[in-house]
Amino acid sequence: MHSSSNHIRNILVFFFGMFFLLEFCFYISGALFVLSMWGLEYLDFNALNPSISDFPMRLWPTIFNYIHGWWADPKLYGVSNSLKLWLSFAAPLCIVGTVFWNLRHILLEWRPFRKKEALHGDSRWASERDIRKIGLRSRKGLLLGKDQRGYLVADGYQHALLFAPTGSGKGVGFVIPNLLFWEDSLVVHDIKLENYDITSGWRKKIGQEVYVWNPAQPDGVSHCYNPLDWISKKPGQMVDDVQKIANLIMPEQDFWYNEARSLFVGVVLYLLAVPEKVKSFGEVVRTMRSDDVVYNLAVVLDTIGKKIHPVAYMNIAAFLQKADKERSGVVSTMNSSLELWANPLIDTATASSDFNIQEFKKKKITVYVGLTPDNLTRLRPLMQVFYQQATEFLCRALPSDDEPYGVLFMMDEFPTLGKMEQFQTGIAYFRGYRVRLFLIIQDTEQLKGIYEEAGMNSFLSNSTYRITFAANNIETANLISQLIGNKTVSQESLNRPKFLDLNPASRSLHISDTQRALLLPQEVIMLPKDEQILLIESTYPIKSKKIKYYEDKFFTKKLLKSTFVPTQEPYDPDAARGGVDTVAEDVPTSEEGEQQAAIAHEESAQEAQQPQEQHGDEAGYDEFGDYPQDYDYSSEDDEYMEGLDDIEGEDVPLNGEGLDDIGDEDSYPEDHVSDEGHPEEDELSAYKEEPTDSELQDAEDGYGGGDEEPYYEENDGGEPYEADEIRGSEGGVTDVYPEEDEPLAYEEEPTDGELQDAEDEYGSGDEEPYYEESGGDEPYGEDETYDDEDTQPPRRDGKQRDDDNP
Structure with missing residues (x-):
């Protein structure tokens, strides 16, 4: 259908053009005929009266004015009417025919009005009709630029990707204008907090709850966010949430990190199970750096082992079963991975939560995540935990009726966060949960270096809007040129005859179609500083202008004073626990703890003699159905009570056996301790x-x-x-x-x-x-x-x- 309509159009255009050519020829030939036949003395110019007032309404050539004057007053020219009529028509036809015959080769090749076939592409710059067709004249949404007709605004929740080198104006042209224009909830990755200083006042004025989470702020000027506050209460989902955090903090895949992750999951699940315990990363650090962490964890299993999550029980028990040197290596690996939370500033900023991630769609909330360039690498694990948790919570369920708002993540300098698996996979489905990403990078090499080729292509293909400033390297320029596309152009080659060669056959004109990029890579690099290219799927590229908020009254009137941010006092873990010691009240480490362990041992021994209750399809499993309860550990009493010489290769006592000796090596005189750290056999009698x-x-x-x-x-x-x-x-x-x-x-x-x-x-x-x-x-x-x-x-x-x- 498209090809047929083009063919009909070309025919009409051709005949219309020929009509104008004939009219011109008639005009010239008529004038020459009159002058040559009768001369100026017989010519009455009033009779000729050339006029094109009747064209194009009547499609009447100007030459017929002469014929009309001839016919009205033939005596003026002294000839008969019939001779006048024939000569008037014959002369112009002869002239036009001669011209056509001599130009026949050129006319046959001449196709100025024919639409080029897309043999090599038909890319072009989008028109206003194209812009309106894709809905870029909305009144709310994401600001993408401006042109001579106004702002380019995209409504909806499609993602955007901006290529903007350092110093190219991404802050004044995109980040700040959108923070002053976006109406729903917002999370800003705000390095140096410059965007907060300029935009927080306006967002507070329009009814937003504004928070600033700046965990490394030297004076403690920051709101708080605790990752452990958002772990699910469901037993199954709880383990999944903790394991995801562990993978972000300790991503390395080797033996020590694998064991450290397992222990981390166990300790966190233990803290979550004890009401008196402080639930924070700082508390995990204090637990793992206590005086005798092995003894403390063993007491945990003996005293409250049935109260904690089964996975916590198994992970801690697996740690206690290891040899001394192996336990030491696991503890060291875990402590080194959690070194960040040993910092009092980080501990304080992550000890509680001032904002609720789950309410981002219910209320309008703005969170500025601040950090300085010198802390980008050090705080990367903490930043990854935050963004992973935020996007995961927002995408766990489709928006309900009481969640009318969307959430925009304005990710300035996105590659500084490192590899974000949640973003790489989630960008394909975030849109359905009203979560929108605006990712800002400097060039393609940043993405490729972190996510490799496949990851970079995933971000490109799932970003509906791709904006680029003048590129700063040839790889990015080549990519942008390819995304813009190619067009088909005609290339002419003319063979001219030799001098004084009157043979028309020796002259030829060859026209061929070839390919050319609509914007060459060097043209992408040389793009003017105030221009940008907007690439949108399903439409032609748009060449537009950058926004400068400080030159636009629409934005300058919104520049208000920044909001207040509280100053956090140094975190006191003892006060948070009500003044108790580092170890919880129900996890003793002194003589009182040994007495409780002995009592627990006696109770466990009595329970071991009673038949186990049936759970589910098989006997011997607890209410979670995750670990056996009917195993008799009493057979190992002798081995644990003989100085624990073989603790490395045996199961950890679960009912109190051996706890009196764990961690007690230092109580014996140094001169009478064996190489294994236990008293000599012949000297034990002195301490019986x-x-x-x-x-x-x-x-x-x-x-x-x-x-x-x-x-x-x-x-x-x-x-x-x-x-x-x-x-x-x-x-x-x-x-x-x-x-x-x-x-x-x-x-x-x-x-x-x-x-x-x-x-x-x-x-x-x-x-x-x-x-x-x-x-x-x-x-x-x-x-x-x-x-x-x-x-x-x-x-x-x-x-x-x-x-x-x-």
């Missing part, structure tokens, strides 16, 4: 049992008679107790402190003999006396040990004793 309370009291009384005065309470009369009133029949201490109604204790200091009796009393218990072997492998005798009052039995570690630390 602890002294009784009475024996401890004897030791206190015995060593209390040094240079210091004895510990006693005064009675109502202010006199000390008599010595014989507080001592038993065998010289032992009956009470640590006297009752309130008892008389005062001894008045004088104990004698040296009494002190010696107390020391002898301590050594007469069930255990063997505490001594060092002599050079002859015999114990020291009493006369060798107690020569005078300053001589005491030497310590087994070779150190000097004192009164406070016998």
